[in-house]
Amino acid sequence: MxxxxxxxxxxxxxxxxxxxxxxxxxxxxxxxxxxxxxxxxxxxxxxxxxxxxxxxxxxxxxxxxxxxxxxxxxxxxxxxxxxxxxxxxxxxxxxxxxxxxxxxxxxxxxxxxxxxxxxxxxxxxxxxxxxxxxxxxxxxxxxxxxxxxxxxxxxxxxxxxxxxxxxxxxxxxxxxxxxxxxxxxSIDQHASVTVELDAVLDLVMERLAKATRPLVMPTVTLKRFGLVETFATFLEVSGLAYATTPMDKALLSEGHPAFLGMYNGVRSTPAALQSVVEGADVLLDVGGLVMEDLNTGLWSGYLDSRRVISLHADWVQAGDQVFTSVSLSEVLAGLIKRFQAADAKPSQWGEQRPVQPEPLIPLAGEGDQPTASANVYPRLQRFLRPTDLLMSDTGTSLLKLNAMRLPDGVAIETQTLWGSIGWATPAALGCALADAERRVVLVTGDGAHQLTVQEIGVMGFMKVKPVVIVLNNGLYGVEALLSETGHAYNDLPPWRYAQLPEAFGCQGWWCGKASTVAELEQALAAINAHNGAAYLEVSIPPEESLPLPEAMIETLHQTATP
Structure with a gap:
């Protein structure tokens, strides 16, 4: 039947x-x-x-x-x-x-x-x-x-x-x-029209051959279509260097030898990367860059469209030239073959690295000093394991994590474009079930966490083992950034976060709270030694809800004025 x-x-x-x-x-x-x-x-x-x-x-x-x-x-x-x-x-x-x-x-x-x-x-x-x-x-x-x-x-x-x-x-x-x-x-993209595909390959190779400052900017589109490994092969045969935007962070390991850093307008890391990206004579956009506010340092970047070749999922644009019916998978495959067959060595295609990626954040603070961003993020950076999947909710913590170079092998998931606060707690559950080989480390602000915290109980029920780190500053930090400080509507009810997993029925979880550097170090060491899920509440001063320079905050506020 x-x-x-x-x-x-x-x-x-x-x-x-x-x-x-x-x-x-x-x-x-x-x-x-x-x-x-x-x-x-x-x-x-x-x-x-x-x-x-x-x-x-x-x-x-x-x-x-x-x-x-x-x-x-x-x-x-x-x-x-x-x-x-x-x-x-x-x-x-x-x-x-x-x-x-x-x-x-x-x-x-x-x-x-x-x-x-x-x-x-x-x-x-x-x-x-x-x-x-x-x-x-x-x-x-x-x-x-x-x-x-x-x-x-x-x-x-x-x-x-x-x-x-x-x-x-x-x-x-x-x-x-x-x-x-x-x-x-095993599902392939639709086949390209041969004449269009050949024209794209000719154009890209010709432009790169003439370039003296070429650069590649891959996007998360590669991940969506299962093309990350193909892109890694392209980097290997071409010898080109690459940078990412926040939305595309850690597409490949940030320990990759061709990685330069994160382009985010005036918030690029390292800072010198902004001029490198904007000064490239050929910028190969692989997947379609999203020029959104959080992805461009509040629109503080500028990419000359005449120098950009955008390889979208199923079409290509180079200046005023548009090519249709070409799939990204076949463009990358074709470029790989062209480079492999070329007489030119990869060193002639951009071996010199104009900048070095950001090093580890220097350790700051000790002992009974209160926890704050300056001492939390360096320790979080060292806490991460090579196979971890870091997840950040939309909020001020995302601004810090995006600028932080991830240890070799660490992946990250964020919701940069849609930016719905509260997304990351349930999404961490989904990631943990879909990718059981990685330890999911969720970093969320207390405001975002309060919106969807019930999913902690589902995590316990499904027996997944994430590490949940809640940064508690007592308010909607990102909203305080956007609305200016002092508004009562940004204040949060004071929850006892470290007690929530037990209240939600989670069994075998390590739970704790840190408000000093010593407590934070002890907690992170205990979590790494614990074979199971963990939940850590970290106190952060409310005034740290404004992690941007004053000039950038002023620019942000001006976007809302008549």
């Missing part, structure tokens, strides 16, 4: 390599919930709420290639919307599965819960679909064909997909022949 609609949907998505479904159960989605519960390749993750579920699926997709969030109709899907929209902005294929009222209810025009009482059953569909690049209403007749269309588009664009299933049709058998899928890593 053919599988039911919901079983086939889950089978097909599990083929991609997804192993977990994040969500909150609801009566309209019970057929989906039930099918996940008995599925041999999927595990249900009982998220604290739908927003957290979407954040967790976002984190999962960053490390596994795709994720699933499952909600009920109306109240559930709308609660998840901010998280899914973040995945849209940051280019992550998250499949949003929603159970909807039965066809029997719709055809009789019955007024049901989770509606506005007006028998408009499709009222929320356009809203939720806007958070993705593709959507479909699944039925027994169209499930096979529509799923292929949706999966293809979601992976081609690396963005979310929205799928609805009426609860009665969900259990009916599909018509047509089921398709066996393949893991994401």
């Amino acid at each position: 053919p599988p039911s609609v919901v079983t086939y949907v889950l089978d097909r998505l599990a083929d991609l390599g997804i192993g977990h479904v994040f969500g909150v159960p609801g009566d309209y989605s019970f057929p989906l919930n039930d099918a996940v519960e008995v599925h041999p390749r999927l595990q249900w993750v009982p998220s604290a709420n739908e927003l957290n579920a979407a954040y967790a699926a976002d984190g999962y997709a960053r490390r596994r290639g795709a994720g699933i969030v499952c909600t009920t109709y109306g109240v559930g899907e709308l609660s998840a919307l901010n998280g899914v929209m973040g995945s849209m902005a940051e280019r992550l294929p998250v499949f949003h599965l929603v159970g909807t009222p039965s066809v029997r209810i719709v055809r009789q025009g019955l007024i049901c819960h989770h509606t506005l009482g007006d028998t408009r059953y499709d009222r929320f569909e356009a809203i939720s679909a806007a958070a993705g690049c593709v959507s479909a209403r699944l039925t027994p007749e169209n499930a096979v064909v529509e799923l292929e269309r949706v999966i293809d588009k979601a992976l081609e664009d690396s963005r979310p997909a929205y799928l609805t299933v009426p609860m009665d049709l969900a259990l009916m058998p599909i018509t047509g022949t089921p398709i066996q899928g393949t893991p994401i890593g």
